[in-house]
Amino acid sequence: MYLYDEFDERLVRERVAQFASQVERRLSGALTEDEFRPLRLKNGLYLQLHSYMLRIAIPYGALNARQLRRLAHIADVHDRGYGHFTTRTNLQFHWAKLKDVPSVLGLLADVGMHCIQTSGNCIRNVTADPFAGVAFDEIEDPRPVAELIRQWSSLHPEFEWLARKFKIAVSGAAQDRTVMKSHDLGVRIVRDAASGAIGYRILVGGGLGRSPMEAQVLRDFLPREDLLAFLEAALRVYNLAGRRDNKWKARIKFLVLDIGVEVFRARVEEEFARIDKTKANANPAEEARIASFFASPPYESLPEISRSLEQAVARDEELARFVGNNLTRHKRKGYAALTISLKAIGGIAGDISSGQMRAVADLAELYSFDEARVTYAQNLVLPHVRLDDVPLIFARLKEQGLATANVGLITDIISCPGLDYCALATARSIPIAQALSQKFADPARQKDIGELSIKISGCVNACGHHHVGAIGILGLEKKGAESYQITLGGEAGDDYALGELLGPGLPAEKVPEAVERLVAVYLARREAGENFIETTRRLGLAPFKTAFKEIADAVA
Amino acid sequence: MAAAKRPELPAILIANDLREGEVVFATLEGWTRDPRRALVVQDERAAEALQVFGAKEFLRAKVVDPQLVAIESAEGAPRPRHYREALRALGPSVRPDLGKQADFQI
Structure with a gap:
């Protein structure tokens, strides 16, 4: 695991001191809320429904015991005894106090952690395959590249104030386990068929939110030494040409959509050609230093079967x-x-x-x-x-109540915090997930249903990834009440697909019944060995829509 | 500048305390954490006065996001009519052990 060097340490400590001073000035009234908001957001601090929320970066999801214990300490002393892991692999504390945040940031810095760039219009926490370095289908461990991008993007002077947030994922395996095609930029480690050389396939313009789009290939094969220069070129084109007049149209996906991926690619290649590669690319010695932190641990020689x-x-x-x-x-x-x-x-x-x-x-x-x-x-x-x-x-x-055997099954539901915590939400997510989890709790039933992803978001921003759930649920407000739209057929991995809407929104209490009807269609119509998403692909939306309509009509 | 649309009455003023972030309610004496002590305004004039108080307190760096919210007449604590503000006033529905609902046994 990567450990901070003196530069990382200094950068984080200086940032803690800087934010402490900003908090002090805000509390004294010297800074207005309008002046302070972008500063606190750059340090992962939101104002939510009940309190401030502090979002802690967990770069490419990697944690060690010391860090986990420090998070537990912060939860007990400065929060309410728990934290919440997000779909960006960050950890959120939902009951932060502004006056305490500088101390908390100091506690995090002690264990090589921070909240920098977990919010705001900048390059966010870089995510990677959770099985990085251990996956049997891996071409190369993506963590050194993810760490390199983390360092490159931290307080990058040119890209600290982008038009909108920017998310990057890195994968080094044959199978994508990062939802790469939902990212502004994806870095996929690939082997060139002709030369056998390892390099990167770069994807661009994916995103969820109000206007979901699938990322497209920007460069099919990029030599590994050119990564940072190429990222710089792509970010620069976006930073200069992306819209800033409308936050709903400001992500890179809209620029790619507006000018077309060919024109975007041509502009990036033109910029890339101009960049002095010796200055922009990583120093090979530094790359080797980073990679050394990710060497395999001292495994024992063991038989294949235990x-x-x-x-x-x-x-x-x-x-x-x-x-x-x-x-x-x-x-x-x-x-x-x-x-x-x-x-x-x-x-x-x-x-x-x-x-x-x-x-x-x-x-x-x-x-x-x-x-x-x-x-x-x-x-x-x-x-x-x-x-x-x-x-x-x-x-x-x-x-510890942590042995639930449901990974990948119908009760392994992704859910954003929704309106129980989030000020942006339009409806609650967690109670819907809880009701579904209870409805399908029986292990034998879960096994029979097999692999099925349910993903729930409490607003159009789609933190719960509902667009790429086999069953996606989106909570909205309709006539002053919570209402839930259901989509079908979304897929997060290599067979990436956006779910399609089944019909009008339902009240919360009808959602479990509706999901049960969809599952019943699958169970009745599946062919041997076919999982839920495969059946939906073969059958199309029609039989599921018919089943859904019975519920929707009863509500209308 | 056009005046912000005022909610229906009766109403209370909710905000977040700047230092702590906690939800607070306006009273005649200032702010309280206890929703049962929130000042309920019944007429336009009182509502405007409360709104002005919230705006001043925001400028004085005491509170953030002050909002006048319509409530239902209820015994005990006033309950905001909209489900969002009701959650804000009570705490997360999935953690009844936290928030005002727990602190004040509402």
């Missing part, structure tokens, strides 16, 4: 379910990546108590080379656990 795990699984049905759903194949024999679901039945997606943070810290330290990861699906991963240790880890997780 007899002790097999025996434990044969004895314990719950453990068997956990192993079936929450383990991911590891590149090393005898190891697995273990996903800790933060989707307890009837719980709050992504929420984690301080006690649970400490428990995960202990497990990461004892069993996963001091590493944990945050996923965009609001779960955690212990990336390197020995198969032999899984029964023990499972038992510890169970004590």
